Amino acid sequence: MKKIDHAIVEFKEMDEMANRASPIHDLNPMVKLIATIAYIFFVVSFDKYDLNGLIIMVLYPIAMFEVSGTSIGACFYKLRFVIPLVCAVGLFNPFFDKATLISIGNVAVSGGVISMLTLMLKGVLCIMESFVLVATTSFDSICSALRRLHIPGFIVTLLLLTYRYISVMMEEVSIMTDAYMLRAPNQKGIQFSAWGSFLGQLLLRSMDRAEDLYSSMQLRGFSGEFLYAGLKPLSWKDILFLLLSLMIFALFRFVDITSFIGQLVM
Amino acid sequence: MHMADALLAPAVAATMYVASGAAAGISVHKLRKEDEEVKKLPVMAVSAALVFAGQMINYTIPGTGSSGHLCGGMLLSALLGPQAGFLSMIVILTIQCLFFGDGGLLALGANVWNMAFYGCFVGFYLIWRPIMHSNWFGKMGARAAQRMKIILASIIGCIATLQLGAFSVVVETSLSGIAELPFGAFCAIMQPIHLAIGLIEGLITAAVLTFVYEARPELIKEVDTSDGTVSNKRSLGTVVVIMAVAVALVGGVLSLFASSNPDGLEWSLFGNSEAGYSENMGLDEDEFGISSSAADKAAAVQDSTAFLPDYAFADNDSAAGTSVSGLVGSAMVAAAALLICAVCGFFRKKKSAAK
Structure with a gap:
């Protein structure tokens, strides 16, 4: 399948996932957004050698995945192209940081290896947590949460409209690419001579479409911002979730539970 | 990017x-x-x-x-x-x-x-x-x-x-x-x-x-x-x-x-200063604090080609002790993660069976 068709399918799948029902799906989107950002903030703030402390942070996204019924495999499958990139950034660390940091049994492990692993784990954890947010919250809800957090209405409306039009545009591009490929078989991409006209044609048509869209919005009395019907008020469950999450993050961040458990067991 | x-x-x-x-x-x-x-x-x-x-x-x-x-x-x-x-x-x-x-x-x-x-x-x-x-x-x-x-x-x-x-x-x-x-x-x-x-x-x-x-x-x-x-x-x-x-x-x-x-340029100016190269360039390497004896350079090359530090048999017991407890702790975290998965899976199955 073409890259663009993949993207269309993935958009639809994410939408379906976000519209399922679970205790996590039911939470107020604003609370989920704040908890996600706080989680990423705490994960990133770990010291570069603190692999031990960081490992325990994996429990939170796993609990979110499991309670919401989202498959962890789906996260890794969907983001299979991004995860290697996230992991690649730390690859140079072992070459530059060679001081021995710890020794396991009789084998010395350098600081570079530890910091590389920490960096990779940080990247994967952040991706997992962002994924679980999008998989349990519809885009409309995320936008309403952004609006409540006082992001300018103009930007939020632009986000919503763009999101709506991305699937339209991608389908259009997909059809055009198919048509091009059928007329020019055995080519890997768009040839040099058609670089301008290919997207240019679509651009011209899209501009006309935008004009129509503007007219129809005007006719329906659009005044610059969408109105959100049925905004959920914050309930005691939402506040409890947020407080608990923040407490868990702080506990994981400031108390070295991993080593503590290890010592207890030994 | x-x-x-x-x-x-x-x-x-x-x-x-x-x-x-x-x-x-x-x-x-x-x-x-x-x-x-x-x-x-x-x-x-x-x-x-x-x-x-x-x-x-x-x-x-x-x-x-x-x-x-x-x-x-x-x-x-x-x-x-x-x-x-x-x-x-x-x-x-x-x-x-x-x-x-x-x-x-x-x-x-x-x-x-x-x-x-x-x-x-x-x-x-x-x-x-x-x-x-x-x-x-x-x-x-x-x-x-x-x-x-x-x-x-x-x-x-x-x-x-x-x-x-x-x-x-x-x-x-x-x-x-x-x-x-x-x-x-x-x-x-x-x-x-x-x-x-x-x-x-x-x-x-x-x-x-x-x-x-x-x-x-x-x-x-x-x-x-x-x-x-x-x-x-x-x-x-x-x-x-x-x-x-x-x-x-x-x-x-x-x-x-x-x-x-200091980057590659500086290294190439001062670091290669064997055989009076620095004098030719008019640069006094000692003043710039970079020594460049052949032995030092060989060690540097060796260092940069070795991927991991010497897999030395360290004789520091306390370091080994702390890292082992860390490993055990990590294993416990992994077990806890699996436990969360199992418990949630159990409840989900029960719920869908009830339906």
Whole structure:
């Protein structure tokens, strides 16, 4: 399948996932957004050698995945192209940081290896947590949460409209690419001579479409911002979730539970 | 060029959020002042969606097997103006971050700065507008001259803004102090790669914009649509002065960083100073604090070729003790994770069976 068709399918799948029902799906989107950002903030703030402390942070996204019924495999499958990139950034660390940091049994492990692993784990954890947010919250809800957090209405409306039009545009591009490929078989991409006209044609048509869209919005009395019907008020469950999450993050961040458990067991 | 969350320290990420947020605030304010907010909204949304979809098209690069993509920032600012283009780019980057894992929520501020700010504001005010207002190619006739200026501005714009973006990635990563790759080496990897990418992106953007110019010139900003001479002429001199100031600014910042991080150049000047080389160059290596005996150098080479530190049989019991307890703890965490999965799976199955 073409890259663009993949993207269309993935958009639809994410939408379906976000519209399922679970205790996590039911939470107020604003609370989920704040908890996600706080989680990423705490994960990133770990010291570069603190692999031990960081490992325990994996429990939170796993609990979110499991309670919401989202498959962890789906996260890794969907983001299979991004995860290697996230992991690649730390690859140079072992070459530059060679001081021995710890020794396991009789084998010395350098600081570079530890910091590389920490960096990779940080990247994967952040991706997992962002994924679980999008998989349990519809885009409309995320936008309403952004609006409540006082992001300018103009930007939020632009986000919503763009999101709506991305699937339209991608389908259009997909059809055009198919048509091009059928007329020019055995080519890997768009040839040099058609670089301008290919997207240019679509651009011209899209501009006309935008004009129509503007007219129809005007006719329906659009005044610059969408109105959100049925905004959920914050309930005691939402506040409890947020407080608990923040407490868990702080506990994981400031108390070295991993080593503590290890010592207890030994 | 999307940066991941893990690459940034919280302080750097927050700073970049503030910078990008300020630019976004000013852009919204400017659009509101021009009273074009509502009118521009659909055009911006459709253009942003178009760039998003357009970035998935593979353009075959002649003579090679690889493919290039579209440069969003320059195209959007040429079509919508810098402020509207900037906001559209923010929206694209946000959706990419949420749905495709490109970049991250915490790194969004930095990514907006690296890819949208330079492409839209620097690209438009320092490159696109001066070139479009210049009277270059004046002898070619009005339309041909406009076309040449569009091509030139697109290519220079894409290359310059991508270089700035790539440089910012290096600076932000170095300031975060997470990756160990030295500043100079990182620069030496990033800048040339993005030079090539910028050239290709510039060519594609130029192709699209010249097509639009031929069909509907009024859609492009700062282009003279009449067949007469360009109004509000800016001479070649002004353009050169603006470019020179930009280059000096960037160069200044770059040298500031470079000087505090001795790089390959310095090593090659002082480090190779066997057999009186330093005397030939007139450089006193001792004064610069770099010793270079053959033994030192051999050790350095050996160090840099060994991947892991000596797998020495360390005789430090306490170090071994702490790391083992860490390992055991980690194993317990993994067990806890599995337990969460099992318990939740059990309840889910029970629930679906009850249904």
